[in-house]
Amino acid sequence: MTRAHVGTLCAAGAALLAASVALAITIGPADIRVGDVWSVVAAHLGWGTTELSPIRDGIVWQLRLPRTLLAAVCGAGLAVCGAVMQSLLRNPLADPFVLGVSSGASTGAVLVVVLGAGGGLLSVSGGAFLGALLSFGLVLLLSHTLGGTTDRVVLSGVAAMQLFSALTSFVVMTAADAETTRGVLFWLLGSLGGVGWTDVWICLAVLVAALTVCLAYARTLDAFAFGQDAAATLGVSVARTRLVLLCATALLTAALVSSAGAIGFVGLVLPHAARALVGSGHARLLPVAALAGAVFLVWVDTLARTVLDPQEVPVGVVTSLIGVPVFVLVLYRTRRTR
Amino acid sequence: MTNPEGAMTAAHIDGAAQEAAVAAPGLRARRVSRTADGRVILDGVSISPAPGATVGLLGPNGSGKSTLLRLLAGVLAPASGVVTLDGRPLDGLSRRDIARRIAVVEQQADTQVELTVLDVVRLGRTPHRRAWTPPSGADERAVREALARTGLTDRAHQSWHTLSGGERQRVQIARALAQEPRELLLDEPTNHLDVQHQLDLLTLVTSLPVTSVVALHDLNLAAMYCDRLVVLREGSVVAHGTPGDVLTEELIAGVYGVRAAVTREGADGRPHVRFLGTVARPAPRDATHADPR
Numbered sequence: 001m002t003r004a005h006v007g008t009l010c011a012a013g014a015a016l017l018a019a020s021v022a023l024a025i026t027i028g029p030a031d032i033r034v035g036d037v038w039s040v041v042a043a044h045l046g047w048g049t050t051e052l053s054p055i056r057d058g059i060v061w062q063l064r065l066p067r068t069l070l071a072a073v074c075g076a077g078l079a080v081c082g083a084v085m086q087s088l089l090r091n092p093l094a095d096p097f098v099l100g101v102s103s104g105a106s107t108g109a110v111l112v113v114v115l116g117a118g119g120g121l122l123s124v125s126g127g128a129f130l131g132a133l134l135s136f137g138l139v140l141l142l143s144h145t146l147g148g149t150t151d152r153v154v155l156s157g158v159a160a161m162q163l164f165s166a167l168t169s170f171v172v173m174t175a176a177d178a179e180t181t182r183g184v185l186f187w188l189l190g191s192l193g194g195v196g197w198t199d200v201w202i203c204l205a206v207l208v209a210a211l212t213v214c215l216a217y218a219r220t221l222d223a224f225a226f227g228q229d230a231a232a233t234l235g236v237s238v239a240r241t242r243l244v245l246l247c248a249t250a251l252l253t254a255a256l257v258s259s260a261g262a263i264g265f266v267g268l269v270l271p272h273a274a275r276a277l278v279g280s281g282h283a284r285l286l287p288v289a290a291l292a293g294a295v296f297l298v299w300v301d302t303l304a305r306t307v308l309d310p311q312e313v314p315v316g317v318v319t320s321l322i323g324v325p326v327f328v329l330v331l332y333r334t335r336r337t338r
Numbered sequence: 339m340t341n342p343e344g345a346m347t348a349a350h351i352d353g354a355a356q357e358a359a360v361a362a363p364g365l366r367a368r369r370v371s372r373t374a375d376g377r378v379i380l381d382g383v384s385i386s387p388a389p390g391a392t393v394g395l396l397g398p399n400g401s402g403k404s405t406l407l408r409l410l411a412g413v414l415a416p417a418s419g420v421v422t423l424d425g426r427p428l429d430g431l432s433r434r435d436i437a438r439r440i441a442v443v444e445q446q447a448d449t450q451v452e453l454t455v456l457d458v459v460r461l462g463r464t465p466h467r468r469a470w471t472p473p474s475g476a477d478e479r480a481v482r483e484a485l486a487r488t489g490l491t492d493r494a495h496q497s498w499h500t501l502s503g504g505e506r507q508r509v510q511i512a513r514a515l516a517q518e519p520r521e522l523l524l525d526e527p528t529n530h531l532d533v534q535h536q537l538d539l540l541t542l543v544t545s546l547p548v549t550s551v552v553a554l555h556d557l558n559l560a561a562m563y564c565d566r567l568v569v570l571r572e573g574s575v576v577a578h579g580t581p582g583d584v585l586t587e588e589l590i591a592g593v594y595g596v597r598a599a600v601t602r603e604g605a606d607g608r609p610h611v612r613f614l615g616t617v618a619r620p621a622p623r624d625a626t627h628a629d630p631r
Contacts, residue, residue, distance in 0.1 A: 092450060216469045223464045225451040230444065232413050234517070235437030235465030280451045 006284045009277070013291030020295050021072060024302040025064040029309060032060060041065070062196075070195045070259060071301040071315075072294040073203045075266055077210070077256050079293025080286055081249040082267030083274065084214050087221045087282065088245055089150050095268040096253040099153070099246065100160030102262035104135020105254060106188050107164045107171070113184055114176045124187070125199070125258040132254035135160050140246070148239070150228060153246075190263030190316025192301050199259040210252035211290065217245055218282035225280070263316045265323030266293055273326070276333075363424050364389055364549060365440065365521045370409050370419035371573075372402075379405045381573040382419065387551055387566070389520075392544045394564035394581075395553040398594055401570040403553040407523050410551060412436045423521075437465035441514035441548075443524045447506065449498065456494040458509050459484055462516025484515035488542065504535030511542060524552045528559060557611045561585055561604055569593055585609040591617050 026032045036052055040060040043050040050057055081096035089098070097103070108131020109124050111117040118127060142156035168188070172181055214221075220241050223231040228238045256263075274289035297315070300322065304315040366386040372379045380402045387393045395403045408414040409421055412428040421428045423439055441462070462484065463477045473481075485491045488508050501509065507527055514522055524543065528536040536556070540563040543550055554560045560567055561581040569577040569584060571593050577584045582602075590598040590611065597614040604610040 087451075090450065219464060219467055219469065223461055225449045225453060225458075225461065226444075226447045227449075229413055230442075230447060232433060233411055233437060233440070233442040234461060235432075235434040237433045275452065279457075280453065281457070 006278055006288070010287050010291065013288065013295070017072060017291055017294050017298070020298045021068050024068050024071075024298050025060060027302050027306060028059075028064065030056060030059050032056060032064075036060065037065075066197050066200045067192050067195055067301070067305075068298055069200050070203060071192050071297045073200065073207050074192070074256050074260050074263060075270070075293035075295070075297025076290035077203065077207045077252050077293075078263065078267035078297075079270035079274065079289040080207075080211055080214060081253050083271035083282070083285055083289045084221065084245055084249050085267075086271055087224055087280075088242060089154055090224065090227065091150075091154060092272070093268070094154070095264075096249060096256075097161070097262060097264070097267070099139045099157040099250060100135040100164060101132045101250050101253045102257050103161045103164035103168070104138075105129070105132040105257040106168045106262065107131045108134070109187060109258075110168050110171045110176075110184055113187075114171055114180055128258040129254050131164070132250070132257055135164055136246075136250040136254070140243075153242075186314055187261045189314035190261035190319070191312070191314045192260050193305070193312055195259060203255050203259055206252050206255040210248045211286070213244065213248040214286055215283070217241060218286060221245075221282040222280075261314070261316060263297070263319055265316075265319045266297055269323045269326050270296060365410060365421070365423050365551075367406070367410060367416075367421045368419055370406070370416040370421060372405055372409065372414065372417050378573050380409070380416075383570070383573070383575055384419075385410075385551070385568055385575075387521075387549050389549055390547065391565040392550045392552065392563060393566045393568060394560040395551060395568050395570065396557065396560055396584075396593075397570035400572075402573040403570055404525055406570070407442070407525050407551065407553055410521075411440055411442045411523050413442075434465045437517060439519055440521045440523065441517040441519035443507070443510045443514050443522070443527050445526045445529055446503075447510050453498045454495050455490055455498065455501070455509050455512075456481070456485075458498055459490070459494075459512045459516050462513040465517065480516050480518055484512040487515060487546075488512040503530045504532070504539070507531065507535075507539055508542070511539070515546065520548055522546065522548045522550045524550065526553050526555060528554065528556065557585060557590070558604070561609045561611065581608055585611060 022034050022037050025037045026034055036050075036056070037060055039048070039050040040052060040057055042048050043057075044061055052060070078096050082094070085094040085096060085098055086092055088094075091098075105128035108127040108129070111131070112122050112124050112127030122130075139153070139156045139160045142159065143153040146152040146156060172184055176184060220231075220236050223234045223236050231241075232238050270293040271285070271289050274285055274292050277292070278284045278288045297319070300318050301315045304313045304318045307313060307318075364387065366384075368384050369382045370384070371381050383402070383406060385393070385406070395406065397403050405414065409416050412421065412431070412433070415429060423431065423436065428436060459481050460473070460477075463473065463480060466480075467473065467477060482491075485494055488511055490508060490512055493505075498506070498509070511527075522543070527543070528539055531539065536559060540552075540559060543552065544563050552564065554564075564581060567578065567581055567584040568575055569589065576593060577589055585600055587598055587600050590596055590600070595617045597617055599612045599614060601610050601612070602608070
């Protein structure tokens with residue numbers, strides 16, 4: 001696919017994303033039209049007034065808009081992190097959670113929710129973020145001690161994942177009552193319910209920063225196709241590149257997981273879908289993966305909050321239910337290269 | 339082993355003469371050593387290929403060929419001694435600067451990524467390009483020339499995964515050429531190739547306007563294509579010089595533990611080796627070790 005085609009694809013993707021966000025906001029129990037969405041957004045940006053009642057204005061501005069935007073940011077961020085991890089670790093099964101970030105976040109969140117860690121000073125998101133950073137730091141330290149090769153990084157991530165999952169289960173099973181357990185489980189599976197503008201702004205800022213770093217390393221990531229030694233002989237300083245990209249993606253993943261829980265499969269499957277669209281060159285792959293992930297999660301979250309209305313399904317459950325068949329299809333398609 | 343051509347040699351390996359060589363152009367290793375897990379892999383090896391020459395590295399498995407190539411590429415650091423590029427130590431240069439001068443072709447490169455021949459060859463421009471910028475005219479020209487020189491122009495859009503082993507090595511050489519190196523390091527590039535592809539590949543390598551250092555197993559290929567040979571055993575240079583000087587029945591028996599008849603039947607009177615059997619006495623101690631990697 002040529003450069004021009006990718007530019008067109010990205011423009012089309014951005015338009016599709018804007019339309020998806022506007023459309024997704026209108027879907028739900030309260031009857032809201034696309035025109036209403038625009039008027040509310042315009043009113044809040046100071047470009048006129050809205051004729052909507054304060055309640056319906058609140059539904060758009062305080063509930064559906066931040067939730068839908070966070071879905072887009074999460075989808076974009078997870079897809080980008082997944083694409084970078086898969087290339088950096090040369091492992092098509094890698095996803096943003098492979099370095100234990102989500103498991104550490106779970107433990108942190110559970111400690112706050114169940115045991116009241118932080119004495120009320122720490123929010124669930126704050127606890128999750130600290131847990132995620134702790135887990136990632138442990139993985140970095142462990143993989144460095146074990147020799148620093150790619151497979152050691154992956155194995156260290158697996159070890160941290162197991163450790164923190166066990167800790168989470170232990171705390172929940174020993175200390176939580178039934179209602180708290182259900183709440184924790186909901187959070188662990190990933191949910192965009194109840195998010196506010198603060199979550200959106202934090203995640204968006206981290207997404208922009210991390211995406212900028214990853215795009216700056218796009219060509220460097222291409223050079224990892226034949227392994228890290230080959231990358232080194234192509235002029236890549238492997239250790240620095242790996243550290244910078246692991247830190248950027250881990251920070252982004254930690255921010256997303258802290259706001260929305262561990263939404264699975266987006267980071268695993270969407271990069272493969274994006275590669276099928278535009279090939280494996282990262283200068284094209286990363287923006288396309290981001291847009292695809294954003295559009296995907298906006299619609300999956302819309303499905304998650306409406307399909308069993310008034311009850312909500314954790315969005316992570318829906319992404320996995322859709323993601324697994326897609327993933328099998330991807331594996332089936334790539335089997336001839338093995 | 340003495341060298342009758344003295345100071346005029348293409349590959350000049352002489353510990354005492356290396357002091358002056360540090361300031362000289364090209365890629366040189368001076369008394370480099372390397373150990374791994376307490377075992378000595380390389381022990382004070384010096385090598386200074388003359389510009390434009392093709393130097394063959396010979397020696398049994400585990401003799402240190404691959405390690406020497408990795409030291410020359412700057413991927414490994416020597417425990418002692420120094421590798422210099424135009425007189426400057428490699429460890430003082432950035433990876434990017436090294437990659438603009440030295441290209442490496444591995445024994446068997448493979449990837450799971452979906453790439454075309456053109457994608458792979460373009461990777462060679464990595465050290466010449468900056469972030470955020472599209473490929474320059476020079477980039478496109480270098481890629482086009484690399485494809486043309488390796489006869490791959492018509493196959494630019496073929497998938498890497500549909501290529502045979504010989505074609506993949508050709509693509510890797512095209513990628514290395516796109517780097518526009520002055521030094522080319524190849525680690526047993528003819529492994530896993532049929533005879534015709536082995537000859538094609540080495541013909542291509544020797545025709546390139548670069549200094550090449552090639553690790554080889556096949557003594558006759560080395561005799562046919564290399565200007566100079568360096569023979570390693572247990573991490574030390576045991577012989578160096580022209581193929582005619584180096585490839586003798588005594589050396590083959592001593593280094594490989596193999597009885598051979600060496601004639602002058604090769605092209606231009608180059609030596610031709612015919613194997614007769616193993617030597618009765620035990621082979622060199624490390625002959626069964628795998629190549630250190």
